[in-house]
Amino acid sequence: xxxxxxxxxxxxxxxxxxxxxxxxxxxxxxxxxxxxxxxxxxxxxxxxxxxxxxxxxxxxxxxxxxxxxxxxxxxxxxxxxxxxxxxxxxxxxxxxxxxxxxxxxxxxxxxxxxxxxxxxxxxxxxxxxxxxxx
Amino acid sequence: xxxxxxxxxxxxxxxxxxxxxxxxxxxxxxxxxxxxxxxxxxxxxxxxxxxxxxxxxxxxxxxxxxxxxxxxxxxxxxxxxxxxxxxxxxxxxxxxxxxxxxxxxxxxxxxxxxxxxxxxxxxxxxxxxxxxxx
Numbered sequence: 177x178x179x180x181x182x183x184x185x186x187x188x189x190x191x192x193x194x195x196x197x198x199x200x201x202x203x204x205x206x207x208x209x210x211x212x213x214x215x216x217x218x219x220x221x222x223x224x225x226x227x228x229x230x231x232x233x234x235x236x237x238x239x240x241x242x243x244x245x246x247x248x249x250x251x252x253x254x255x256x257x258x259x260x261x262x263x264x265x266x267x268x269x270x271x272x273x274x275x276x277x278x279x280x281x282x283x284x285x286x287x288x289x290x291x292x293x294x295x296x297x298x299x300x301x302x303x304x305x306x307x308x309x310x
Numbered sequence: 311x312x313x314x315x316x317x318x319x320x321x322x323x324x325x326x327x328x329x330x331x332x333x334x335x336x337x338x339x340x341x342x343x344x345x346x347x348x349x350x351x352x353x354x355x356x357x358x359x360x361x362x363x364x365x366x367x368x369x370x371x372x373x374x375x376x377x378x379x380x381x382x383x384x385x386x387x388x389x390x391x392x393x394x395x396x397x398x399x400x401x402x403x404x405x406x407x408x409x410x411x412x413x414x415x416x417x418x419x420x421x422x423x424x425x426x427x428x429x430x431x432x433x434x435x436x437x438x439x440x441x442x443x444x
Contacts, residue, residue, distance in 0.1 A: 195425065202387065203339075203384075205337075205339035205346035205348040207341060207345070208346060210341060210378075211380075211397070212339035212340055212378060212380040213339065213397070214337065214348070215395075216382065216384050216391070237379050243346075244344075245346060246346040247348070248348040248349075250337075257350070258349040261347070263347070292439070
């Protein structure tokens with residue numbers, strides 16, 4: 177699948193963004209006192225940012241803030257695979273208007289909870305690769 | 311899918327190991343000068359360690375070594391999801407016998423390359439969670 181040894185090619189940035197937006201499940205890598213940690217997450221990628229919903233007070237919430245983060249999403253089948261990685265910074269949404277908009281976004285409508293916190297990742301780098309099948 | 315807000319439960323460690331061994335695709339989180347980075351990888355989990363093949367001289371190879379790593383694998387469908395996270399340390403295989411065994415392992419038999427390097431992750435912690443469907 178993700179053959180880091182064999183043939184792979186770099187995606188055009190617009191293509192990488194498009195694939196990122198086409199998916200809603202990824203994994204978020206964060207730093208826990210310098211040690212990597214990784215969490216599966218649901219996300220919603222819009223034009224220039226990525227929205228994540230989380231429960232306040234969880235380990236993920238703590239690790240995500242004031243830290244660089246990396247988010248990966250991918251897709252693979254028997255013939256080919258691709259992966260997009262976003263690097264960026266995370267911040268809590270704190271203003272009412274943004275929180276309301278996040279609550280009404282398509283990602284979260286199926287399970288609204290009044291206590292949820294929303295975190296926005298602002299990308300500094302989005303890269304994608306395709307991997308040849310075998 | 312990975313509803314970090316809703317119901318989730320912790321997997322028994324043996325169950326987590328079993329699920330880890332049942333999969334061969336994951337994502338590896340590493341630290342790049344304190345900043346998280348993440349790579350999709352193929353792996354082979356055996357009784358007590360995880361084998362990864364990589365090309366010498368790549369960024370992943372450099373970041374993986376002398377560092378803590380975290381590897382995640384998961385599975386989800388419309389009804390439920392689970393995720394297993396391994397934390398551990400990575401080291402290059404350097405002795406002939408181990409390299410030969412790695413080369414003959416089922417993970418790599420479909421695309422042998424004489425220049426591949428093998429990295430073994432020795433887990434210090436394996437945790438798993440299930441997530442309720444919705």
